[in-house]
Amino acid sequence: MAKLVKIDLTNKKVDIEDVSHLQRDYLGGLGVNTKLLVDLTRPGADPLGPENILTFGAGTFVGTLLPTAARTELTGKSPLSNRFGTSNSGGHWGAALKFAGYSYVMLTGKSSAPVYITIDNEQIKIEDAAHLWGMSTTDTVDRIRREKGRDFQVASIGPAGEKLVRFASVQNNYHGSWGRTGMGAVMGSKNLKAVAVRGTGQVRVADRRGFAGIMREAFKKVVNHESYGYTNRFGSMVVADPYNKIGALPGHNFTRGYFDDWVETRGRGIFESDYKEKDLACFSCPIACTHWTNVKGGKYKGYENKGLEVSFTLEFGAKLGIKEIAEILKCSEVCNLYGMDVISASGVIAFAIEANQNGLLGKAAPEVPLAWGDFPGIIRLLESIGQRKGIGDLLAEGIKIASANIPGSAKYAMHIKGVEIPVRDPRGKWDVWTLGYLTNTRCGDHLRTRSPADNLLGKVRSYFEEEISVPVELINDLDMPDNLKEEIFGAPPSKVDIPKMAVYAEDLITIINSTGLCIRPPVHRGLGPGFYARALAAVTGCPYTEQEVMKAASDIWHLQHQFNVREGETIEEYAFPDRFYEEALPFKSGSKPPLPREIITAVLQSYFKARQIYGFVENYL
């Protein structure tokens, strides 16, 4: 049985509901969260008002032993975009919830004073959080564990969430994060400091024999996948060097895609040799793509932190120009302590620096650095944003609102539909991933439209199709519906149809985020809808076919899209900032040309056609 804990913070009421039927139709995790948000929030609801609902959904496989079955989705209406908001985190929180006997926690209303929630197996309490309010996220974790037990897993907000910074995160113990789209601000608006969970019960699969085979198959496929070795060794840092090589870094607020000294200062090799101590993993994960850093020499010798994730490097290292890995980690540490999304925080600072360099801030903002890479200045500004002090108060609104309040700054405002654009410049590399910046339902983001046959090093920019760079056997081996394989790659495989692949990629990631596995390459490329159908049947006891799983994923995407349209989304919003259409991107001695607006629009039309949403397009084009 899949149980939803419903917590009404206004009336301090707790109810438990069986949502197995919803899980059957919407796969779990992200899918169930989506259905609850769409059905239970009124159109136009204030994302920071009591009507917004916030749901933690542990994926359907979490609590069983499938590789990477650790992930929990956190969903609500986003205060950053006023659209569908959601983010995903691993660690141990979701597993604890499952072992306590629950799959979902839905928070409604607003408490009149600060509270936190403890779920200790069957005991659920709403407790006074006056003594926790104002604390950093790590102090909050420590304090709750001291009072309640070391084995509590803690989802908490820091000062940024309390102060309604629109891109505040919810932190998962010390280092994990539900980062994007401002779910921490939603939690803060409800006066909810933390949700702490301890579970010591059992999670049962419906079909033990069937599951045993599926478990062995999944471990074999993931651990033997060609991407396993480098994903374990470098984690996400594996792409740090190629992004520079192809000139796709978001350097200095998307004005340079390449740095001469990138590999020596911020590359994956130096990270491994001079910083990395050991591998760390989320619950049930044999990949262990995350790492513990213990700086081996120099000024920061002995400094320890979790990381390095490539998003920290691309954001603080490239977008803001910081060269020292320990300083990049310290920026991410400040974000963790305050509870802020790394990408949006870095994005809004890059915006402010460029606006300042162009004389738009005047004397009003002495705390905004003028130079890229000004580490002390960037740390100070991160803290001002987390505390909403000085210009930090305006920057805490996110780039879209901040730029509306600074005349002449629109050209430096690198966001899509209100969400700061992450990690890679589409002029450096155009592909499924960058089309996804426009099409994914949580707005300017890079994690929800990723092709399982990525081709980072393709040379010719082509808007509708890209060359295949992975061996054809890998494409033949992909677990993917045959008809789609043929439509997307051709028969025999010869190219990737970008708009059609974007649709499939979004649906595949929806399945992963609903079942609770992880989107890192060994899972993303190694397992597909056929596997998920068999695994869902073994875990839940409900029969599924590959087609039913694909249909459910598409239904979930459409619900999110309809939610966005209901909240005012128009086709005009499917656009990059002008910089990408008007300016070339410097690369070594030459440059990469801007994106042609009319061609991008045509690619989008093909995408909408593949998505089968005609009404939306006809109404607006």
Next chain:
Amino acid sequence: MAWKISLNEARCTGCRICEMICSWSDEGGFDPSRSLITVESIDEKDAHFSIRFDPGCKNCGLCATYCASKALVKEKEQRDG
């Protein structure tokens, strides 16, 4: 078959796969809190771990078979019984 299992705690990633597989029951339940191996954080940051076998451990070696980080390694066969 019984195995000797060697430990290398510094390699442990904290994934708890060993606890999960050890606790998998004939009825299909996972229950890591009842496993015969226990992995615990030794710092508040959940970065380093201690590993402990319960006296009831049957030396079946399953935990080591599934441990991807080689924190647990099946050393050599022991004589059964």
